[in-house]
Amino acid sequence: MRQEIRIGIKPKFSQKYRSGYPLIEKEAIVNLGELNEEGILVKLVDEHQRFIAKGYYGRQNKGYGWVLTQKETEPIDQHFFLRKIEQALKARQAFYNDPETTAFRVFNGEGDGVGGVTIDYFDGYYLIQWYSEGIYTFKDDVIHGLQAAPHFKGIYEKKRFDSKGKYIEDDDFVTGTRAEFPLTVLENGVRFAINLNEGAMVGLFLDQRDVRNTIKNTYAQGKTVINMFSYTGAFSVCAALGGATKTTSVDVANRSLPKTIENFQLNAIDETTQAIIVEDVFKYFKYAVRKQLKFDMVILDPPSFARTKKHTFSVTKDYKNLLKEALEITEDQGIIVASTNNSSLSMGKFKSFIDTAFKESGASYRIEEEFSLPRDFRTIKEFEEGNYLKVVFVRKV
Incomplete structure (x- = not known):
């Protein structure tokens, strides 16, 4: 039988949990010191010892556990x-x-x-x-x-x-x-190589499926495309299959080169007709400006936080400047695909970065499309931060 303890919830948080909020937050807990063994069941009660919900204790970067049920008698088994x-x-x-x-x-x-x-x-x-x-x-x-x-x-x-x-x-x-x-998998008919036993990442971010398909079917035809923070080149592959005249993939990680080549070859694309560059993205921006390179589509999907030898990047602090650098290498009427998976950032705040970047660069824009998580990534309305993906297709006009 799994251990179960009561944890008191501070009055100002009680209604939040009664309304279905699932994350057990540290600041909501009265008797924090009683949480000692991860995996124990916790019964959330208000200041009058009335039942609110039941869940488990497990510390991660988001909180101290999760609510599993609002039914007091439902067994967690x-x-x-x-x-x-x-x-x-x-x-x-x-x-x-x-x-x-x-x-x-x-x-x-x-x-x-x-x-x-x-x-x-x-x-x-x-x-x-x-x-x-x-x-x-x-x-x-x-x-x-x-x-x-x-x-x-x-x-x-x-x-x-x-x-x-x-x-x-x-x-x-x-x-x-x-x-x-x-392992070769299909995504809307496109082939990708997957490795489930090589560290934390497997080779493909499934949450970008709809974005990749839209690039392939709607935006890539006849365009030059640069894919920044390209990882294994999935966006580049979809752009090439969609008729892009050339793709350029840029990522600082050495593994990006063989992994991107592998994905091109799986889709019968001659990788020698594409550019795959292992370099710090920020360094490449400066090179592209110096060489007066321009692209019809610039794809920006950085990690929320990244550190290289010369740069530290944080989405919340630096995305506006990243967009300004992207604007310098974007053709007139070109598209910037601006993406972030930062859960602390709302779509409204993300759009404000876009607006500020264009204004400070003296450029005008039009938002063509927006994306959040695809339908297999189910979310609940009571936990808005769970719908973490924000992608905006912005046209430079």
Whole structure:
């Protein structure tokens, strides 16, 4: 039987949790010192000891745990997790039925009722990502629920926690049949190479699926495209398949070169006709300005925080200046694809960065399209920060 304790919730937070807010925040807890073992169940009560909700204790960068139910008598057991996973899988049935897409999210944390864990599907292989020691104590229940999932071949996992909040290197295979890597998956008919056993990242950010498809189908034809912070070149591949005259991919990581070549080759694109550059993005901006290079489309999808030898980049502090640098190498009537996955930033605030950057550069713009998370990344209205992705297609006019 799993231990359960009561935690008092400060009066000003009670209504927030009664309204369905799922993240147990440190500042909301009265008896913080009683939380000692991650994975214990917690019963949230108000100042009159009245029940509010029930969840688990698990520390991650966002908070101290997650609410799992607002029903006082609902048991948090194997059946609970089985039911949540079954509901999540049913909600993704359309993805399972799409032969053109074999990579998508099947469980999106609090959006599917259990914060602190996500599950992605890669052509029969399920990747579980655990974000705290607390949720990891429910591992057996989650794995049991997954083994009856459609097209099941095997399970891999990523432990995205340690005492310093870093990824824990481990053998990521859990059960089933081991995959042969790289694993080739489809996304709207485009092929990508996936590695589930090479560190924290697997080679493709699934939340950008709709953005990649839009670049391919709507914006790339006949255009020159530069993909900054290009990682494995997924945006570049989609632009090339969409008819771009040339793509340029820039990333500081050495691995970006072979990984991008691999993705081009998977899609029968001659990588020698494209430019793949391993360099600090900020250094390349200066080079492009010096050489008077201009592009019809500039794709900006930086990490929320990044550090190189000469630069430290933070989305909240530096995105405006990043946009101003991008504007210098964007053709008139060109498109900037501005993207961030920073959950602390609202779409309104992000658009204000865009507006300020254009005004300070003396340029005009028109917003063509906006994107947030795709429908497999389910979110709930009570937790707006869960809908973290903001992408804006901006035309320089």
